[in-house]
Amino acid sequence: MKTCSLFIKTLLLYFLVFSLYGCRKSENKPDYPAGSQENINSWILDSMKVYYYWNTSLPANPSLAVDPVTFFKGIKNGSDRFSALVNPDFPESYPPSLVHILGFDWITLQTGSGKVQTVVSLVVPDSRAAGKGLVRGDMIKTINGTIPTADNIAVLTSNSIAQQSADLEIEGKTGVVRISRLTNSEDPVYTYKVFQSAGKNYAYLFLNSFEDAALAQIKKAFTYFKEQHAQELILDMRYNPGGSVPVAAALATMIASNTTTGALFVEYRGNSKAGSRKSSFGTEIQRLQGALRTDFIELSGYRLGLNRVFILTGTHTASAAELLINSLRPYITVIQSGQQTLGKDMASFVIKDYRNPQIVPKWEIYPMIFKLFNAAGKGDYSNGLMPDQLADELSSLPLKPFGDPADPLVQSCLERSTVTTTSRLKVESVAEKPRVIYDSRVPVDLKSSLTITRPY
Known part of the structure; x- marks a missing residue:
C-alpha cells in the first residue's frame, strides 16, 4: 500500500x-x-x-x-x-504468480461427490489469454497434456509459470489452446456498465487494483454512470489486492457525497518511533502526481448522489481495497456483500540501503509499519472485514462473467434492495458448494503488501 x-x-x-x-x-x-x-x-x-x-x-x-x-x-x-x-x-x-505471467488465474475445486474440477476464475482483458478465447468459468480438461488433480495442480501451475506458457484443453471447445506470456499491462478497471433491475439503474464497476493507472478509467466510468443516471453503485473488488492510498481516497471522494477536503480519510498508527498521524481526503489526493494530479473539487464533480454503496468482496480483497471499505463507513452506508476479506489492515513502504556507496545492494525490505483506522477510530481488522451479507460466487457454476446480474454476488445486492432489515443477510445457495483445494491467486495475496513506492 x-x-x-x-x-x-x-x-x-x-x-x-x-x-x-x-x-x-x-x-x-x-x-x-x-x-x-x-x-x-x-x-x-x-x-x-x-x-x-x-x-x-x-x-x-x-x-x-x-x-x-x-x-x-x-x-x-x-x-x-x-x-x-x-x-x-x-x-x-518474490514468487511469481500465474496471472502476472500468463494473464489468467485458475482454481481447483472438489464437489460434494468428490469430483475435482479446475476452473478459470479470471482473465486479464486484452491479454493473449483473452485473445485465444479463454473466459472466466471455462473448465480445464488438461494442462500441458496432463489432467489436473488435487495432487498435481500445484506442480502444473509452477511448471506453466516457469515455462511461461500453458497448453490447455477446455471443455466444450475443440483443440488445444496455447497461452503464452502476458505482454500487455493490466488495466485495473476490467469492465463497467449500467443495467436495470426492479425499476432502478445500477452502475457496476469491476476494479482489480488501486494502481495509479486505475484513476483515469475510474473517472471515465463515473462519467458514464452520470450520463446513464445511475441510482445505485455496485463496486466489485472481490479480487482486488490493493495499491495506492491516494487513488483509494480519490475513489472514496467520488462515492461519498458528504465528505469534505478536510474530513479524515485514514489514521496511521505506528510503533513508538513512528507515532500516529491523521490524513484527510484532501491531503491524500494531493499526493497524486504528474498526469494523475487532481483535487478534491474536481473529483467531487463525479459524484452520483448516492446514499449507499454495494461493495463486493472475497478472500482476496486486501490492503487499499479494505481501507476503502473501512474509510467509507463513517460517511456513507456501505453494504459489503460476498466473503470475508484477507485482513491486511496495515501500510508499508520499501526500505533499501540508501547509503552511498551501498553496502547492501539489491535487498529490499517491505515491513508492516502502520495500522490503519478510519474517522470513527475503527480498524484492527487483521482477521478480515466481515460482509454484511454472505454470498459465494461458487454457489452457482459455471462462474458468471463479471457484472452479470446472475452472478451470486451481484444478485445478493439486487435482493438486498427489497430487504428492509439492517441485519446481516445470508443469500448463499442452500445446495452444497464445492470446496477450493487450490487457488493460483494466493501468491498475489502474499505480494499485496509490495504494491508500494519509496516515499519521496
Whole structure:
C-alpha cells in the first residue's frame, strides 16, 4: 500500500542518521565483511528496529550466520503475514504468480461427490489469454497434456509459470489452446456498465487494483454512470489486492457525497518511533502526481448522489481495497456483500540501503509499519472485514462473467434492495458448494503488501 508524506520522510531521515552514526563499529558490534550474511542480516535487523510495527518483539541477539530470507522469517512477529524481504537474484523471495505471467488465474475445486474440477476464475482483458478465447468459468480438461488433480495442480501451475506458457484443453471447445506470456499491462478497471433491475439503474464497476493507472478509467466510468443516471453503485473488488492510498481516497471522494477536503480519510498508527498521524481526503489526493494530479473539487464533480454503496468482496480483497471499505463507513452506508476479506489492515513502504556507496545492494525490505483506522477510530481488522451479507460466487457454476446480474454476488445486492432489515443477510445457495483445494491467486495475496513506492 502506498504511503508518501512528510511524516514518513522524517522516519527515513531518522533511519539515515541511525545508519550513519548509530551503527558504527564498536566493541559490541563487529564490522562484518560487505556482502556477508552477517552484514546483510545486521542491516535488516537495524532497519526493522526503527520501522517495524512489532519492533519491540524483535529478538535481541539472533544468529546472523544464516541466509537472509531465513533470517527475516525468523525475526518476524507471529502475527505478521505480509512483511517481505525481496532480492531479484533470489526468485524464492518474490514468487511469481500465474496471472502476472500468463494473464489468467485458475482454481481447483472438489464437489460434494468428490469430483475435482479446475476452473478459470479470471482473465486479464486484452491479454493473449483473452485473445485465444479463454473466459472466466471455462473448465480445464488438461494442462500441458496432463489432467489436473488435487495432487498435481500445484506442480502444473509452477511448471506453466516457469515455462511461461500453458497448453490447455477446455471443455466444450475443440483443440488445444496455447497461452503464452502476458505482454500487455493490466488495466485495473476490467469492465463497467449500467443495467436495470426492479425499476432502478445500477452502475457496476469491476476494479482489480488501486494502481495509479486505475484513476483515469475510474473517472471515465463515473462519467458514464452520470450520463446513464445511475441510482445505485455496485463496486466489485472481490479480487482486488490493493495499491495506492491516494487513488483509494480519490475513489472514496467520488462515492461519498458528504465528505469534505478536510474530513479524515485514514489514521496511521505506528510503533513508538513512528507515532500516529491523521490524513484527510484532501491531503491524500494531493499526493497524486504528474498526469494523475487532481483535487478534491474536481473529483467531487463525479459524484452520483448516492446514499449507499454495494461493495463486493472475497478472500482476496486486501490492503487499499479494505481501507476503502473501512474509510467509507463513517460517511456513507456501505453494504459489503460476498466473503470475508484477507485482513491486511496495515501500510508499508520499501526500505533499501540508501547509503552511498551501498553496502547492501539489491535487498529490499517491505515491513508492516502502520495500522490503519478510519474517522470513527475503527480498524484492527487483521482477521478480515466481515460482509454484511454472505454470498459465494461458487454457489452457482459455471462462474458468471463479471457484472452479470446472475452472478451470486451481484444478485445478493439486487435482493438486498427489497430487504428492509439492517441485519446481516445470508443469500448463499442452500445446495452444497464445492470446496477450493487450490487457488493460483494466493501468491498475489502474499505480494499485496509490495504494491508500494519509496516515499519521496
